[in-house]
Amino acid sequence: MERADLPGAAHLVLADGVVHLDPERAVFDAMLAGWERQQRTRFLKDATIRPRIALIRRLGEFTNSYPWQWEPADGEDFITHLRAEREGARPITVSTARGYEVSITLFMQYVTDPRYQWPAVCRERFGSVPQQVFHEGNSVAHVTDFEGQPGRRPLTYDEVQALFDAADGRVEHARLHGRKGALPALRDAALLKTVYAYGFRRREAQRLDLADRRHAPKMPQYGQYGAWFVRWGKSSNGSPPKRRTVLTVPEMDWIVEVLDHWVTEVRPLFNPGRLQALWVHERAGRMSLRSINEAFEQARRLAELPEELDLHSLRHSYVTHLVEFDYPERFVSEQVGHRYASTTAIYTGVSDEYRTRLIRRSMEGHSELWESR
Template sequence: MTRAAELPGAASLVLASGVVHLDPAPAVFAAMLDGWAMQQRTRFLKASTIQSRTDLVRRFAAYTNEYPWQWRPVEVEAFIDHLRSGQRPIVVSTARGYQNTLRLFMEYVTDVRYAWPRECEEKFGRAPVQILHEWNTVAHVAEYEGDPRRRPLTYDEVQALFDAADGRVEEIRARRRKGALAAMRDAVLLKTVYAYGLRRREAWGLDLTDLRHNPKARQYGRCGAFYVRWGKSSKGSPPKRRTVLTVPEMDWIVPVLEQWLDEIRPGFGPGRLPALWVTERQSRLSRRSVNEAFEAARDAAGLPEELDLHCLRHSYVTHLIEFDYPERFVQDQVGHEYASTTALYTGVSDEYRNRLLQRSLDRHADRWSVS
């Protein structure tokens, strides 16, 4: 059996031996957080994930004005209730995420293999206990808990968004202001996100070498597919990779990308920079700028402000389904591990459902014919 001292994150590895603290409580709490971060790093979790988790634990400690060995269920219940009130109350999924994070931390500090219970008993006369249980946490009873206003765009809304993005270019030129190249880039970027159903990070991370030929669709040339290297990763795993094919219903993107590659992008003077989306400073476009490109076009088009960039990915899934692509094909295109996830993205239109209904009626017409 592994001894506590050998486990990454064990108390003996993060507590300075032989040091007597005038105020041991904050020192032990800081060591707990360091140990938990160490434990998570050995599981190859992302640094941003670890940081957000430890920040939440610090936030909870500041709210309670107590330390983990003093916490009881009533404190976490009051904390969540506090976050549900005010001008910007948290949503159910956020509450569950917070509870899961705190539960994981308490599992760590109550695990005897890491020796924190013994350390706390010796120093403070009480050991930490688990404060989150089935009876005081949010139950996961619904498949989708996001904002119901976030949805796929209709075809008209997609067109309005792209028209607004193109219109920004003409507006900047008409005013003789700088920024026309950047506006053209943003317009091509948004069209690419939709035409390939990309996540923000996936679009941001594209390089020139990620454009691929498709031997089965030679007419698309170098724009037959994108090799996506920055797909959403599972816990502790590197980003997932996939190839997204250009589909005939979206092949209007091919001349758009060709113009970007041959005429617009060179105007930024990117030199040997491999990034597909570049800035005037010869650097890769930031992820925040990808969001801002959507928001600017959305506002110019007069679309609801709750719509965000990810709605284009929802739209892509919905529209491929409406184009009668098999669900498995759509699932592979967008990189979903489970078909149920793809189904959550789908919001087919009434027109599409009526077409399906009409097909069914046509197939069964003989049953209703009068002899």
């Protein structure tokens, strides 16, 4: 087969005529370098590529062999090992196992594709060629819509209030004891309330700038907090971050006062200068993703809420509560940036009270229908 200069092709990453002291390791490293190059041409991010490369190296270490030697049994044993109870390591979840299988399958598709010449290289040098490790018969079946942690769920209204009370309590505690943490605590409280009031993802909230504030013509009472323009929405398949505008809903209009207080009175005390970031830290820079997680975890501990709840649970809560406020499904999906309504449905966990209200409404409708007859 004529050599093609495809990104990641063997002859582009494996030098001809070079004698390696460890030829197997050299070819394996070249495979990984080629796969990385191939993925980068598809505009995949480092956050996607690097864990995939690390996973393939882990599989190589586990099997103590190389891709042209791997068999389906090796992949099965690897996943079984990661799913087992081991000292010092948590078993991986079903969804994580599936993700690992997908990554390994993508790598094997790359090294078994003759266009990249790895089968020919392996046959010539080692007398064997790579084969696919996972197939329909030995991979995790996708039988349910949601496979996340059962403990990760929407917060109830009481839990949301407890979380906010705990966040506000940190502010009062710092003030009473004359500590320097009052300003960061004020910021964290406003941040958590904003994440809930708009259903933001962590990165979406972290990347907000002051310039992303929007007026809503039909809701002038909210001023410049009628909506937020999200520029860093979740991307997919190497595409740029998705953009959307998130409106302030009347049930959450208390957030307008919270944000105005933060922007006009508290944020300037951090001396951010010309920095446009909405959420800033004590050194006048943009807050990190880790700091945002820590803000939630501190409030969760003080509120004595279950450890399984994380910052993303506030987004689940937002979706659920909009549904309970009787907003149309399409509107909710657009607010949170879901392409499909089925994704929004996975986030939704309506309360018994809401379902009871629906049943009563339905019964009242049936009663009126019978009476009219």
